Amino acid sequence: MRILNRVRPVPALCAGLLAALMLATAPSLEAQIPAPPQARPVALVGGTIHTVSQGVIERGTLVFEEGRITAVGADVAVPAGAERVDVTGRHIYPGLIDAHSNMGLFEIGGIDQAIDLNELGPFNPNVRAHVAFHPASRHIGVARSSGVLVTVSAPTGGLISGLAAAMMMEGWNWEQMTVAPEVGLMVNWPSPFNQRLYTRGIRQLRDFFAAARAYQVAHAATPGGHATDARLAAMGPVLDRQVPVVVSANELRQIQDAMDWAADEGIRLVILGGRDAGFIADELAQRDVPVLLSSVLTSPNRAWEPYDAAYSLPARLHQAGVRFAIAGGSAAAYANRLPYEAGAAIAFGLPADEALRAVTLRPAQILGIDHRVGSLEPGRDATLMITTGNPLEYSTVVEQVYIAGRQVDMRDAHRQFFERYQEKLRQFSAEEEQVVSP
């Protein structure tokens, strides 16, 4: 009784041509070549379409044009001139969204020069992740191969770290890749384990917000008469509730105090981390504060908590009616693990469709990008994947992804290593045979 659907990777799908081309011409490890914009309509026919927002369509058809989905349904006609791709026996899912990552800002640990996460000083609301996003990072392709097609890249330093950006995982430069440049202001809530520093940190935050508010008023009152302060000026959209504040808070007291603070400041709050969120799920639900869970595959916060405290947290939040997304551990190199984070939640009680939602539509809604990504509906970006099964299951293979309609090269850095050293294996075993039978 094998529940795993072992499907041989299909050589079909146009990636083959490109891959063969690269194998022939690129002996060294290369960043994958970004695809051109979608030139003509594409119709994926015969697959099981998991729209997330509108249920599941068996043997459906999904059509996209110029990077946008134009039709989804069981009896959708393939438009004239469209490329028709037969995906019978395959599944179509929206791209997964890693709702908190250092993708594009981090390449190699331990090397300062390869990391752009922490700007100097405690207050950096003006720094923006998207302008530093490294489009040729090796980690992008690896994550894509797991179906992670959108990442919310965020700076991490100080008290106010800067602005996170929603980025699509394909393109020649960050400009092309930006889905939304300022989806959240990242705040590190102070650590409650030193009462003095905790109180001081919160006071600093309050003071900064008060100064920012005064600055907006002064600017409005005396246009041009007030010298610019880049930091305070950047706070406008946050104070106007256009941009939510994403507060990193794991400990119970941090979450409580961040909620009170946000209510006081009249700003939109998203809790990031949320390790203790289960203790106040009822309050989070009642105040409708959304949570980006940092990791499911992680340790209980305390020795006395059950071994599955983190694994079962999504299920508990779901039962309590909390809006949440599963974000994974934020490391760019491990963004490919996002589906497994959500999968573990299923083993520990979260309904499977909720787990899928927690890495697609939920993060899109929480961060205000659901009009572009997170579900398969007409009008949304054609950012989707074709798989052999549930993308949250280990045995499933992601065969092809499209990002805003672009058909993506699936030969990521890991795959290239594989092919290169398969060649070494071939050469060495040939050599061995020669030695054995001269």
Add this chain to the structure above:
Amino acid sequence: MRIRLPLILCLLLLAPGAAQTQTTPVEGLRENPPAVHALTNARIVIEPGRTVENATLVIRNGVIESVGADVNAPPDARVWDLTGRTLYAGFIDAYSEVGMRTELPEADAEAGRGAVYWNPQVRSFVDAAAEFSPEDDDALRALRSQGFTVAMAVPQLGMFRGRTSALSLGGGTVADRVVRSGLAQSLTLSRDREVGGTYPTSSMGAIAFVRQTLHDTDWHARARAAYERDPRGARRPESNDALRALVPVREGRQPLLVETHNEEELLRVLRLRDELGLQLWLRGSGGEYRMLEQLRALDAPLILPVNFPDAPTVEPVEEALNRSLAELRHWHLAPENPGRLAAAGVEFAFTSHQLRDRGRFLDNVRHAVSRGLAPEQALAALTIVPARYLGVERTHGTLEPGKVASVVVVEGDLFRDDDAAVEAVWVDGERFEVRPPVGADPQGVWAVSALGAEPLEGELRLEGTRPRLTGTFIAPGGEVRLTRARVAGDPPRVEISFPGEVLGVEGTVRMSGRVTREEIQGWSELPDGRRVSWRATRVEGEPASDGAPRAERAAGSGGAAAGTALALSDIRPAMEFGRERLPERPDHVLVRNATVWTMGPQGVLENADLLVRRGQVIRVGQGLSAPSGAVVIDATGKHVTPGLVDPHIHSGVSGGVNDVGNAIVPEVRVGDVMTMNNIWTYRQLAGGLTSAHVLHGSANPIGGENVHVKMRWGAPAEELKLEGAPRTVKFALGENVKRRTGRYPDTRMGTEQVIRDHFQAAREYEAAWREWERGRQRGIPPRRDLRMEALVDILNGHVQIHAHAYRQDEMLMLMRLAEEFGLTVFAFHHALEGFKIGPELARHGAGAVVWSDWSSFKVEAYDATVYNARLLNDAGVLTSLHSDNSQIASRMNWEAGKLLRTGVSEDDALAMVTINAARLAGIGDRVGSLEPDKDADFVIWSGHPLSTMTRAEQTWVDGRRYFDIEEDRRLRQQVERERAQLIQLILNER
């Protein structure tokens, strides 16, 4: 009852020469205050269990002359009426840092001075008496306030810290104080930063270091003797005073006193004692009650602190979340440690060591008494037991005639009355007042009248605790509240002010008066400047017997009043999810109707049964039957796999996983320092892990020896070890070993050289010994070097090499180096670039222990690929996964699941966390597959073991059900219940 010295002894005591025991010449006039005292009307506890009421104790020239109910005060004695007091023999603090240095500001200047050991941590030549500074007056006073009259001073610097001395806590020069010297050599098992040196940095390194130092002691003695017999032609061996000072320890003539910091360390020390043949004394930690079973037969003197923890902070409510059950339990149970040990028949002496406030010592002893320690046992632990340990039982420990006149005078019964307090101690016949009498209590109602004609008549009402009082003055003109009222000093003096209107004067009346029991003699100044003498007599409010306000001396929270004991289950480990006993091992277990992944020749069997007998697999097959009485588990729809094996974790190692001080440390053994108090063991069981290879860290080109464990949650650390597992050693290459500044190597080139050079040295070491053993054994004998011995074992193939490596070049380097020495690298761990040299690994015969998908956390981890395991497998390299991480070790099936996307088959993927992992840890003959005669370590999964939707439902080790998802639910409730109960107790005791 009357006890008398034999007459002849009395005469000796009376002889004039008896007082002359010091060499210090007298400057000016001699001082000879009366040296004869009679302590009368006291309750005298001569020794534990022997008390005389209303008795007299006579002291002559510092020695007890007689004691008893019918003893009369000699005519030449100064008489002390001690009605209401209890006398005990002077207490002995069996472990004290009093007068010892804890800092060594001149450490740098002292470096290299003297004929000492290469490692400054060996200060065995230090003598506590020589080290003692009598300037430490506060500490001496504090100790006396707790009844101590003698303390064993223990030098505090270094690891081998020097010899201890029993010192009197009275007055005089250091020479006057020494009761007995050279009692024991003191040792602690962690490096003292104060004295410097770079090795050892870990607990396991400390144990290895102790072994080597004691072996060096042997060698040094032999080498010096050989040289002194015949120096001709021999190179002069070092002459080392530090090693010389350890000879009595090595020969078992002097005890080694080891300071332990937890009960597991204590067990480690006992094992070391057995290994090295030492005479041992132990300073305990206070956690011994958690290891009572192992300590029942303790045969070494045990010195016990009473450092009971303060109540954990549980408010605000949120803060209580951060209190572990282990911490809450220890808070509650620590005061029972002495009582439980005594009940188990373990003897001990007390020490005030480790108390933040020495003044809390007796409070805590009383607390221990209130929690089960018999008062006689408490007294014994303060008197006769330490006297015997210190070898001073002929002079100290009881109040028998002939013994030193060291006496504790207590108001009340020290062990039964909460507010009993030490009033004075006599040390060697000299009296030290601890608590001056506080004088009469002014509380009550007093009738005041002026001695002259001035208008100062009325009633004074005083209440409150000193020094602050409140009260009223009632005069013919009415009642008024006192604006000021306090009492201070001895004799006590009250100060009172109130508005004068009630006396018909305008302004503030100020009064002052000296208080005695029934009377106040006073003086005052009226607002108009008139001065008035007055007198008050007590109308009501009889004070306590001596007028001492009770509140002042009431014990703090540690007092005997505290503690309604809670009946907590006795669990191992003594923490969350601990259990009262190991799960039982049924004779037969039959798991039925499962999909069984045998990972052996039988492959995967559907609808199959697994039969287990006494901890071992008997058969896997269909339609098996079990003898009656077997535990039968219906596993229809479930999957059964062998217990998962992780060939590389660091979980459960106490005191550091690296000894970074030296580059080459194979003498260090992880197995020396395993702990059972490791919540990960339980969590890993919950994820199906049953065995693991616990490795030394990666800071050393040649690190320490590793250990294999089974997840026997609840078993003592020593029993976690997998019996009969092969010896393995950790090597490390690349970034981790070269990044330590100031330590060779700094490059991969140097790494190759330092390993090569040590291999070479070991060959030469082995040859030197062979030659010595073959030859006539003349001249200087070779030194036994445990580091070299370990290397020789490696070179002779007795120890598997497990090498941490990332890059292909360094792996190739080590293989070629090993081949030169005729060795095979057993496995490369991490082997992040293993995929690049699969054929070379296969040809050498090295296995690869890799991650599923770790990447890019440092430069040497950048060329990572999730296809690593796949490519290695394809190349014919024996390959497995590892976690190197406690959390990941608790879900290794999911790590294997990740390989499916790379094209690894399900069987191969699962093998990489079972049979391959077992083989690569060198334990494939015992675990890793479900085959006849292998250990019954298996997991029952809710579904396919490689699915994200699956979880472990039962995990069996050695045929015992160590994890059960149903039992887990009960344990959770138990954890929550106990936490709640303990928190309530904390609230109640405030």
